[in-house]
């Protein structure tokens with residue numbers, strides 16, 4: 294079954310329930326502080342639209358806090374029990390292209406020897422149902438990285454929302470007007486047309502075919518008229534942010550004046566990194582209780598002042614200048630040098646949620662301007678002060694805290 298299939302919007306609850314028979318189903322739902330992926334939400338809660346969940350998809354592959362193993366020193370010999378991740382396979386329903394593309398960036402880290410088994414298993418067990426993204430926000434520039442928000446690479450199934458006009462039955466729906474008078478007529482209006490939402494879906498992998506096959510009783514083949522509408526879909530994402538052309542030798546970018554400028558504004562809150570789908574720094578900590586304990590890993594942030602602090606007190610990145618520079622150069626220069634790809638997917642979360650409005654897009658443009666001017670640029674210094682944007686106060690406290698962990 295590789296043709297486009299379809300189901301009506303009102304079948305969504307049945308579709309999710311059908312999937313839940315075989316898979317753990319995750320889909321985005323709206324909560325007070327934004328959209329989040331939630332396991333088997335009630336169908337009415339599911340938001341299938343072009344708005345990005347607040348926390349990126351990496352959350353389902355690299356959890357905020359994760360037990361690695363537990364140990365006991367109580368017996369004659371120490372016991373160590375590896376934490377087992379896994380269980381049922383998962384369907385991630387309604388993921389957007391930028392988030393799906395971010396998994397490729399994480400794969401290049403966690404699937405390189407030594408392979409991270411927990412991450413690998415979650416990837417193997419996941420079937421990704423991508424929602425074609427047609428209404429991105431002004432912060433989006435995923436197409437600058439060659440990402441197709443309509444049919445993202447890596448998706449097992451593509452889901453498209455369409456609104457089509459369906460003729461309504463004349464008998465039920467056609468209204469008649471009373472014209473009055475003997476011999477008066479009751480002219481008919483042309484058959485009314487009703488707007489109805491349908492979902493089109495198509496498998497793009499073996500996993501995807503399995504999913505579509507499981508839904509077969511709820512699907513019908515999509516009519517040509519609907520398939521034809523797909524060619525009209527287009528994305529608004531900006532594709533002209535020149536992120537891929539930056540030098541990969543750090544010496545060329547090390548002393549740019551903009552690092553100081555950014556550091557003077559940055560609060561060091563780490564929101565940009567915690568919400569970034571491609572940031573993968575973590576911390577490892579033990580929680581000990583008597584002769585037994587557990588080891589955890591939890592998301593961490595290179596923007597935290599203690600991230601690189603060593604046991605003896607030394608810190609190779611003692612000020613915000615070094616930390617800000619590290620964040621941007623890792624994404625735009627170091628990672629590409631090692632992994633052949635920029636470590637950004639243009640989702641814009643870091644820009645939208647930075648309390649002081651620091652924008653990675655501005656940074657990329659400024660570096661390009663600086664280099665183009667032969668080092669005489671410094672346009673960034675002349676930019677007006679950023680307007681604080683939507684803050685992250687409510688949700689920041691819910692993100693990534695190692696049990697017992699310390700963040701300065």
Ligand code: SF4
Nearest residue numbers: 569637638640641643
């Ligand atoms: S750096 Fe910003 S725009 Fe790029 S992937 Fe991360 S959050 Fe999205």
Ligand code: SF4
Nearest residue numbers: 559560562563565647
């Ligand atoms: S979100 Fe903004 S203020 Fe907070 S650490 Fe990132 S760049 Fe700095």
